[in-house]
Amino acid sequence: MLKHFIGLQWKSFFRSATFKTEIWFKILMALGALYFIVVFLGMGVGAFFLIKEMEIGDPLRVVNQFMIYYLAFDLVFRYMLQKMPVTNIKPLLYLPISKSKVVNFSLGKTVISFFNLAHAFFFIPFSIVLLVEGYPPLQVVGWHLALMAIIYCNNFINVMVNNQNVVFYVIAALFIVAGASQYYQWFDITIYTGPIFDFFYDIPWTAIIPWLILIGLYYGAFAYFKKHMYLDGGLAKKQTEAKTENLEWLDRFGNLGTFLKNDIKLIKRNKRSRSAVIAGAFFIFYGLLFFTGALEVYDGPFWKIFAGIFVTGGFLFSFGQYVPSWDSSYYPLMMSQNIKYREYLSSKWYLVIIATIISTILATFYIYFGWEAYAAVLVGGIYNIGINSYLVLWGGAYVKTPIDLTSNKKAFGDKQAFNAKTLLLTLPKLVLPIGIYAIGHFLINPMAGYIFVAVFGLLGFVFKNKVFTMIEGIYKKEKYKTLLAYKQK
Amino acid sequence: MITVHNLTKTYGENTVLNIDRLEIPKGQSFGLVGNNGAGKTTLFSLLLDLIQPSSGHIINKDVQVDQSEDWKPFTSAFIDETFLIGYLTPEEYFYFIGELRGRNKADVDALLSNFEDFFHDEILGQKKYLRDLSKGNQKKVGIVASFIGNPEVVILDEPFANLDPTTQIRLKGIIKDLAAKDGVTVLVSSHDLIHVTEVCERIVVLNKGEIVKDIHTSAETMKELEAFFAG
Incomplete structure (x- = not known):
């Protein structure tokens, strides 16, 4: 079964109209991806030393302090750009494949999306630098795994809130307010969120908590999709109520x-x-x-x-x-x-x-x-x-x-x-x-x-x-x- | 009204349309039938200058359509959903077409009031954008929009497809009325032989891009067509 799914995926990717573009556009796109990889890599390797040089504290703690913004940006980016897995489900609905399999595959597909993998280019080198600099391995690994889980939590949160514009704008507004109040020093959200990330470092076994949350979110997303896998449910095109506008002043x-x-x-x-x-x-x-x-x-x-x-x-x-x-x-x-x-x-x-x-x-x-x-x-x-x-x-x-x-x-x-x-x-x-x-x-x-x-x-x-x-x-x-x-x- | 001269359209080696000569006099109701790939839509697209002829040309009321845009004011068409603007409500769409054809809102409303039966309360005042209407209802909008502004040539590609039986019957009436009006040339293509023979005075059969029959509709037409298509 999985073989069929992967085969379909393969064809849909290589036979898509956008893929058959001019060769040098592909090169440009590859260069673009490479650019992002290099930027993330540079950030991963360089962040530690940069922060150290600025002398604003222990680099890991500083990263943890601002982690909430990193994650918020990640969520916003995902919301705007990441593709939802529901596309192309329709032709599979009536075939003798269990719905659970279809949903599992669709969700599983999002795991290997660029939006998740890109973070590895930051976190892996950053963790390696930490290890090289003599941070205790167990604690670094705990922290690393915890953040990995959180990135994936973002992935499934995005899957669930997708197309819920209200949720998105509320979250986005909250973070803009938080960012602005931090800048003007009214209120510093990172004082409260920083310790959470420190926690995963200080007590490594707590990394299991985000993983549990992740599993919960996966099942949440799974149940949500399975329940809505009907043409008049989650697969239906959204219809907005139309109102006729005259705009007569333009006449x-x-x-x-x-x-x-x-x-x-x-x-x-x-x-x-x-x-x-x-x-x-x-x-x-x-x-x-x-x-x-x-x-x-x-x-x-x-x-x-x-x-x-x-x-x-x-x-x-x-x-x-x-x-x-x-x-x-x-x-x-x-x-x-x-x-x-x-x-x-x-x-x-x-x-x-x-x-x-x-x-x-x-x-x-x-x-x-x-x-x-x-x-x-x-x-x-x-x-x-x-x-x-x-x-x-x-x-x-x-x-x-x-x-x-x-x-x-x-x-x-x-x-x-x-x-x-x-x-x-x-x-x-x-x-x-x-x-x-x-x-x-x-x-x-x-x-x-x-x-x-x-x-x-x-x-x-x-x-x-x-x-x-x-x-x-x-x-x-x-x-x-x-x-x-x-x-x- | 419309004259086709030595018209061909080829894609690579493949000739999809080859018409030496075809004349459609003013006011005629003209039916085009043929199997899939016979060249019906190609001919209509050429008439609307949406594709370029490989050779030859079409004259629409003294205007060579691939040379000048002057055929546009008196020609209208509904070919497929690419003639609809998805993010407009039906009303907005009708008014938009109306404005392009120099008709104000009152004119458009007056015209639409003739089609209340045809719309069956599913088009106007529905608070829906065109993209959210069903295929059949989209088609109704497109067909009626092509009547706005008293065009002299109306081109409808497969107008009966996707419509429910009641609407098909009403549409036949509408097209007959339109053709009966002085000087309106109606071009209709269809897979449904019964509908075309009922609606059109003249029927042309296309096969693999060539005209194989040109019949003035009579009582025997239906038999003749059936015999042809039965092969």
Whole structure:
């Protein structure tokens, strides 16, 4: 039986549409995975010595103190990215396989997920360093096993709370509050949680407690899934109550308003687009890394422009990048309805522009970090509106991966972001403005650099019609290929 | 209204459609039948410029469809669920199509009121998004949406499939009414010979991409078709 399951799994992995991508994308993905492994490894090996050097106490105790945040982040990441094991169960339901076996296999599959294994790259080297540094082996092993169990507890907690948005947001909010109050020294949650993890070290046999909890959680998840393995139960698609919205205030924009209305509904009502926009909103705070001098590597003058582009371009990069894939599930309708390509494109363009203007206004608080920071944000906004808004639409013509709006999975690490042509187009999006700025910065002064970038952005605005005609032509040329690609889900 | 000239569509070695000449006069109700893979959907997709012909072209009211977009204002279609926007409610979808075709809400509501029977209280005011409707109900929405804005050409691919018997009968009535209107050309494809012979004045049989029969519907049509498909 297990042989069959593994065989099915194998085929579903190697025959999936995403797997058959360009070879160099696979290389990129492997590099990405490698990067994370190296980061975790580096953390595992380096954390001990780093903490020691900072002289804030016994490294293990310090790690234990902040462990709660580590675990909280882990949970949040899992919630957002980890795939649920229920997929592909449907065809097995009526076959002569006991339900327990199916559930056991599905849950067992999550054990070897990357989200669990990645932690090994931190904990194993960290424990080894502890041993090498002369910590008592028995105690280190106890601690190690306890945390391993806790990581797996997270795994099954995630399985159970999945799709329970309320639970997730409450937990996330609690941790944000805890983190903020710790930062401002109102209340320190780690005083209470740190000792728990110390406990596993001080009295190693207590490591059995998290393992017992883990077994409990496994059976909880098992019972939950088994009970809900019906088409109208856990396997049913969630239906939300729909309400008709008019958004009549957009009617004054004519045909453009029609599309904008649709796009607003698209963003509001679909999980995938909603998360893209939320992710985009976080970009506004990205600049804090640069302007507060939090990271030394970001102190160079060009990085300010880089930050400006990102701060104001969150929506542009997270949503605009994937035009027209957002409409992939009904692209044939769009192509045969009474719609001119130009109207369709300009509605997307306006959406990006409006969002960029809003981000630029919201980012006004950067003025707190001095005029230069604010100038960088402002010219970044102008450049995004004048040049990058075209570039994302242009790149979109080559993006041919359909987006499944109702699912959040694959939201990150989607191959569409790594299409050769779109990748090439990111160069002018980021490198060009930095280059322009550098010319002004070195020839005259920083002010001139900013003015140069702004002028460049404004020039783009002037040529709108010309650029649009060109982009429209490319979209028309790519139309049939795009339609074909969207058909293959 | 519609003229097909030397139209072929090939994928690699495989010719899926090959029509020398086909003329569909204005106002005709035109039925397309054929087995799976006969080329029905390919022909309709070519009519809507969703795929490119390998050779030849289609003229829809003086507009060559793969050259200009000007056929769009007077042509509408429902091919499959990719013509529906899943995250809209049926009402929003109808209004959206209405706005694209220059019809305001009142116009759309007036049109929808004619289809109350057809909807059978399962479409409007259901507080459901289109993606959550059953296949049959989705189809009803798509079909009715294709009537919005008085199109001169209406293309329906397999409109009877997935519908319950009552709805099938009502749909036949609707299509007959539509075809009886002055100047509306209706193109319907179906696997169901009885339905097409009832609804269409003219029936064309496709087999492996070629026209093998072109019949003006009469009392004997059904027999003729059955004889053909029985092989």
